[in-house]
Amino acid sequence: MSAEASVGALFDALGGKLGLRWVGSQRGKSRVISSPDPVGSGAALVGHLNLIHPNRVQVLGGTEIAYLDRLGENSRRDLVRQLFDGTTDLIVIAENQPVPDDIKRHSEASSTPVFLSDRSSLQLVNHLQYYLTNLFAEKITLHGVFMEVFSLGMLITGDPSVGKSELALELVARGHRLVADDAPVFARTAPDVLNGRCPEVLRDFLEVRGLGILNVRAMFGDSAIKQARNLRLILKLERMTEEQMHRIDRLHGARATRTILGVEIPEITLPVAPGRNLAVLAEAAARNHTLLLKGFDSAKLFMERQARFMENS
Numbered sequence: 001m002s003a004e005a006s007v008g009a010l011f012d013a014l015g016g017k018l019g020l021r022w023v024g025s026q027r028g029k030s031r032v033i034s035s036p037d038p039v040g041s042g043a044a045l046v047g048h049l050n051l052i053h054p055n056r057v058q059v060l061g062g063t064e065i066a067y068l069d070r071l072g073e074n075s076r077r078d079l080v081r082q083l084f085d086g087t088t089d090l091i092v093i094a095e096n097q098p099v100p101d102d103i104k105r106h107s108e109a110s111s112t113p114v115f116l117s118d119r120s121s122l123q124l125v126n127h128l129q130y131y132l133t134n135l136f137a138e139k140i141t142l143h144g145v146f147m148e149v150f151s152l153g154m155l156i157t158g159d160p161s162v163g164k165s166e167l168a169l170e171l172v173a174r175g176h177r178l179v180a181d182d183a184p185v186f187a188r189t190a191p192d193v194l195n196g197r198c199p200e201v202l203r204d205f206l207e208v209r210g211l212g213i214l215n216v217r218a219m220f221g222d223s224a225i226k227q228a229r230n231l232r233l234i235l236k237l238e239r240m241t242e243e244q245m246h247r248i249d250r251l252h253g254a255r256a257t258r259t260i261l262g263v264e265i266p267e268i269t270l271p272v273a274p275g276r277n278l279a280v281l282a283e284a285a286a287r288n289h290t291l292l293l294k295g296f297d298s299a300k301l302f303m304e305r306q307a308r309f310m311e312n313s
Helices: 007-018 062-070 073-083 101-110 121-136 164-173 216-220 242-246 278-293 298-312
Strands: 046-048 057-060 090-093 114-116 139-141 144-149 152-158 177-182 185-190 193-197 205-208 212-215 228-239 255-260 263-272
Touching (some): 007 121, 057 062, 062 073, 062 121, 101 114, 121 185, 144 278, 164 205, 164 216, 177 193, 177 205, 193 263, 212 216, 228 278, 263 278
Parallel strands (some): 046 057, 057 090, 152 228, 228 263
Antiparallel strands (some): 139 185, 144 152, 144 177, 185 193, 205 212, 255 263
16 A cells, blocks of 8 residues: 555645644554555545444544533443544544543554544545545556646547647647646546546656657646546547548547446547648537537437438428
């Protein structure tokens, strides 16, 4: 398990955003937050106090603290012991609730970290769940340039030297945003969602043959970079002969579906040939795909219109 899954790494990543503060010593800083299932789907990672299906990160707000206070001495002792029996990696006290003394004692004895925050328990659960779900999600690295085009996550793929980076550079110059060049990392964060990010070492950079490595942020400003985006469309650039281009469906284009980590992603094959403005075509592909997602199918509308014309003629 990587160091990114440690309690200390979580504190560094979310401490400022969630107003987290350590309670007691920091002996559990290196404690690793374990994925509760073999595929790392995020189930039972974070939640309000639950000892039937224990969360790896238990969040206690005013309601949970009040429940503890209503318990009898023996029942409370048993519950707190169960809370610290090894199934809990981190406890977060929400709403600046006073941290009970028995929780402090068991925290020190078991080296189980406890954080205190002034945020609501619901806000803490949402942020922590999002962070850990992304951390444990199944991941894959793909070759291509990942862009945001008209708010749509688009992966530009194709053979080496086909023009992926040149197309990406032109799209950035036209106001679109770069997420990652060469090796974007995609994580399955939901059953039908792939979220793409850029490896830290490649962030902001774009390689263009003949120009070398370009710093897109320095050249075009912060607005030219997008930290992450959900993958919605793959644009495959392919050199084709005239015969191959004539075999493309004139109504629907060269459309297919590619399965990545069990998620089906639409893929459009875009012929590369002299005189074709790939940036305009990529923008058109993004706009048309957005219309398809809204239920507007241009090819279907065209065929229906032609059918009505033939019936009336």
